[in-house]
Amino acid sequence: MNNSMISAMVSMNAMQQRLDVIADNIANVDTVGYKSKDTSFEDVLTQVQGHHKDFALAGRSTPSGYTMGFGTRLASIVENLAQGSHKETGNPLDLAIEGNAMFAVQGNGGIAYTREGGFHVSPDPQNAAYVNLVNNQGYQVLDRNNNPIRIPANAKVAVDGAGQVLAETAAGRNVVGVLKLAELQRPEGLVKMDGNLYMLAAGLTEAQVFEATQTDPTQLKSEVQSGFLEQSNVSMSDEMTKMMEVQRAYQLAARALSSSDTMMNLANTMRG
Structure with a gap:
């Protein structure tokens, strides 16, 4: 399985976890004294991959390498203890x-x-x-x-x-x-x-x-x-905005996974 598929799958799993937290906040928008939750994420196994030595030309102003990662994962769930109305x-x-x-x-x-x-x-x-x-x-x-x-x-x-x-x-x-x-x-x-x-x-x-x-x-x-x-300190408008952001990110990750699968199928067809 190539890096692009791993990155897309890991990111989709993280987006699903964030969506679960948002859904929990929305479900408790009318719960007395409820405190909303937020999520933070971190990169998974990010590393810098060096370019071929031919790229190391005199006068190059950018680093001779590129960042390679495997998506993001849920790092923590934080309680927002701000006072509600x-x-x-x-x-x-x-x-x-x-x-x-x-x-x-x-x-x-x-x-x-x-x-x-x-x-x-x-x-x-x-x-x-x-x-x-x-x-x-x-x-x-x-x-x-x-x-x-x-x-x-x-x-x-x-x-x-x-x-x-x-x-x-x-x-x-x-x-x-x-x-x-x-x-x-x-x-x-x-x-x-x-x-x-x-x-x-x-x-x-x-x-x-x-x-x-x-x-x-x-x-x-x-x-x-x-x-x-x-009352609950959940802001419905904020949670709906976050939900749309997560849905868009999930769609992009799913599209990346689909594109990666298509490329692998093409590569397999070209063999022999």
């Missing part, structure tokens, strides 16, 4: 963050982080006098001490800009917990999980990925907005 819902337990912080919940494998703030209350199976604050997957929302936030049953709940969860009962209004707002410092230290959740990469600690502001409320640069939900 906020949509008003009127529900006091729908929370959006103005800033780069993330909520913390108790996931199956440990503490998970998310920008999706569509919370609600769920009965506490161990104590009927309380309810737990949970996310849409049923995971308990954590406070600054990594403890689940529990609210007296039948209390009227509100959340202020600092993340304080206020419960109003017949006895008065009290702070029952303060949301953990982990302000992101190193996005590359997070690993994307199912359900719009992120977890720390293996071997990393919170102090290595998040800023220390969660232990000092006065230093927080983020603010909680109650009654709002953060």
Whole structure:
């Protein structure tokens, strides 16, 4: 198989992977708190091939060689953690963050982080006098001490800009917990999980990925907005433009593969 066929096939495979990422972004354009993904590519086994010695003439101004490669491959998929727009819902337990912080919940494998703030209350199976604050997957929302936030049953709940969860009962209004707002410092230290959740990469600690502001409320640069939900940061126009670019690139690679196959058939016919 000649180099042109290998290059075309490798590039077509890379374009298909990029198309899958774009399709995933478009499918989640209305998913609350979803962060779009982008791809980066790198050359495969690129090398400089020297020309025949007859090309090395006196006075030549360009290099006596040419670049020979084997297409491109997917190098990495990068999460775009830019903040999405906020949509008003009127529900006091729908929370959006103005800033780069993330909520913390108790996931199956440990503490998970998310920008999706569509919370609600769920009965506490161990104590009927309380309810737990949970996310849409049923995971308990954590406070600054990594403890689940529990609210007296039948209390009227509100959340202020600092993340304080206020419960109003017949006895008065009290702070029952303060949301953990982990302000992101190193996005590359997070690993994307199912359900719009992120977890720390293996071997990393919170102090290595998040800023220390969660232990000092006065230093927080983020603010909680109650009654709002953060929308997906996917731009449909951008994704459609990328899709057309990928389709054109795929067509060109397919045409190169077809042309290479035609040339090989002609060469085989000319033998003998």
